Amino acid sequence: MKQQVIPLLDEDSRHWQRLSLLATALARRTLEMLPLQRATSTASPLIARAPATRAVLAALPNPSKHNALPARRLLLPATTSDTQSFALQRAMLVHAAAHLRHSPAAQDSTRLKPMGLAIVSAIEDARVDLLICRDHPGVQPWLHSALAARPDDLDLTFSAFMARLDRILLLPNSQDGNHWVNKARELFEHAAQEHGLEDYDAFRALASLLANDLGQMRVRMDPQHYAVPSPYRDDNSYLWQHPESETTEESLVLPENSTAPPPPASEKQPNIEPQPDMELARYHYPEWDRHSQRLKADWCTLIDRLPAWQGVMTEAPANKPSPRQRLTLLRLPQVRQLDRRNxxxxxxxxxxxxxxxxxxxxxxxxxxxxxxxxxxxxxxKGPKPASLLILLDVSESVNDPAADGSRLLDMEKQAALLLVESRVQGVDRLAIHAFSSNTRAEVNYYRLLDFGQRWNPVAAAMLHALPGRYSTRMGAALRHASRLLQSEPEGQRTLLLITDGAPSDIDVHDSRYLIEDARQAVQQARLMDVRLTCLAVDGKADAWVQHIFGWRNFSIAEQSGQLPQRLTQMSARLASGR
Incomplete structure (x- = not known):
């Protein structure tokens, strides 16, 4: 009888054979595995060039068979002989199997911004990891040991938030002191209890909510250099279909010494550095602590600025009042009031x-x-001198488009132009300022038009260039504006605030804290003979605006398009002293 010779496999082949058997058992289907030298970012706009240790799970069309399922391939980084490398590959394989069993593939990504895409992917990664750990409890230590290390508490970058999110969702006993991370865990656990881990849509809605909160916190993301923090997780190219680029096998596997082709010369955009705002002075103002019922001295730093206007000396046509709007310009009769000096x-x-x-x-x-x-x-009865200061809220939320597509920021700029061109009788001196805040250490106060200053092309250019960013720390801005009004000639001194929401900032998590501080600022201004009023473009402003300004000193516009009309009515009432 002739003896059959079975060829012996080398160590590397046996290693890949063990991984292939494990992948087939976990994924419950055949999964082709290939060594990956280096992955590029052509499959995902989130990663400019993934590190050599990042796995890639691809669902590629199979043209050989009609109506056949896509061929699934897992590209793992080249192995080394050490145990740590094998443990990382094993965790990568488990995570890929979890995606194959529980994640929808090749979803449309056109409606998601890069930050939203990254957070939706992170929530989905945690969901499928928990599902496979529930089905196979033995793989749980493999994933836990491969998580990214916990970042420092003072690290508030986007990558740090994602690393902390990965840990708090996957580790049952993990603790974190950040309110956003804790909110993410509460929402995740509530969705799991209410809908179950199998409901993908429930967790997709959760991720969109968290992405919006992170945007409100003004956390910045660099899409060209971001990579998923936990090294065992793939680049999420399996989850998304990006219309601007097509995934091919050649784009996933590259020789070690190859480089990606440079972009065409026509696609290169000039890198224009924005000019910084001009700083005029710094002031320190107190802030009311509603818990201790006292003023914290020198708590907020207000920076008086001139907005950068890039040397443009003409007004933007988009911000000039249209001919139809010019018909609604303020034409008020000169108000005559009892004056003991006359x-x-x-x-x-x-x-x-x-x-x-x-x-x-x-x-x-x-x-x-x-x-x-x-x-x-x-x-x-004689004409009573009046000074009116218009204070614009230019926080990040004024950039949000309304139902008609208009932004509140554009409507605020148009309203400012209406006031300037109206030449309101009864208002002798007019000033237009704006503010936004980046924590208590940076309350930015912009002087667009000062008292006694003529409207000129430079002021128009600064108004056009004024961006909407950061938050709304209202109390410090009201105190500074009241101080400026106090130096005006004796007469009627009025401050009109235009805002789209209640005061807030990212370093304050008590929703009533800054509301009470703004109320104290209004009461202090009245002691200085300064009248403060508010025009709120917020249908739900009743909950806070009357508490801050009093029952007669506010008006509410349901939509941003109503702002010019409401501003006309309110300016007429202020000019008449009512």
Whole structure:
């Protein structure tokens, strides 16, 4: 009988054979595995060039068979002989199998921004990892040991948030002091209990909510250099279909010494560095602590600035009032109010005696003449000098488009132009300022038009270039504006705030804290004989605006398109002293 010779496999072949058997058992289907030298970012816009240790799970069309399922390939980085490398490959394989069993493939990514795409992918990674750990509890230590290390608490970069999110969702006993990370765990656990881990749509909605919160916190993401923090997770090219690039096998496997082709020369955009805002001065203002019921001295730093305008000396046509809007420009009658400095003499009645008329009565009596009985004085009606400061809220939320496609930021700029071109009678001096905040250490205060300054092309260019960014720390801005108004000539001094929401900032998590501080700022301004009013472009503003400004000192516009009309009405009321 002739003996059959079975060829012996080398160590590397046996290693890949063990991984292939494990992949088939976990994925419950045949999974082709190939060594990966280096992965490029052509499959995903989130990664410019993935590191050599990043796995790639690809679902590629199989043209050989009609209506056949896509061929699934897992490209793992080249192995080494050490145990740590094998443990990482094993975790990569488990995660890929979890995607194959529980994740929908090749979803449309056109409606997601890069940050939203990364957070949706991270939530999906955690969901499928928990599902495969539930089905195969033995793989749980493999994934836990391959998670990214916990970042420092002071690290507030996007990658750090994603690493902390991975840990708190996958490790049952993990703790974190950040409110966003803890909110993510609460929402994730609630979705798991309410809908179950199998409901992909519930977790997709959760991820969109978290992405919006992170955007409100102004966390910046660099899409060209971001990589998934946990090294065992793939580049998520299996989850998404990006229309701008097609995935091919050649784009996934490259020789070690190859480089990606440079972009065409026509696609290169000039790198224009934005000019920084001009800093004029710094001021320190207190802030009211509603818990201790006291003012914290020098708590906020306000930076007086001029916005950068890039040397453009003309107004933007998009911000100029249209001919139809010019018909609604303010044409107010000159308001005449009782003014004790304007005394009416020789009156039949009054609250004071006219001394000159009394002397003439005595002289007439000595001469035997009939005296004039009009011996009194009373205050007359005369024009009362008025100073009006318009304070614009230019936080990040004013960039959000409304239902009609218009942005509140553009409507605020148009309203400012309406006020400037209206030449409101009864308002002798007009100023237009704006503010936004980046924590208590940076409350930015922009001077667009100062009292006594003429409207000129430079002011128009600064208004056009003014961006909407950061948050709304209202109290410090109101205190600074009230201080500026206090130096105005004696008369009617009014501050009109235009905002789209309640005061907030990323370093304050108590929703009532800054509302109470703004209320204290309004009360302090009234003691300085400054009247503060508010025009809120927020249908839900009743909950906070009346508490801050009082029941007669506010108006609410449901939509940004109503802003010019409401501003016209409110300016007329302010000019008349009502």
């Amino acid at each position: 005394r009416l003499r020789r009156q039949w009645e009054g609250d004071d005696l006219d001394l000159n008329a009394a002397v003439e009565v005595l002289v007439d009596r000595r001469l035997g003449l009939r005296p004039d009985p009009r011996l009194f004085m009373r205050p007359g």
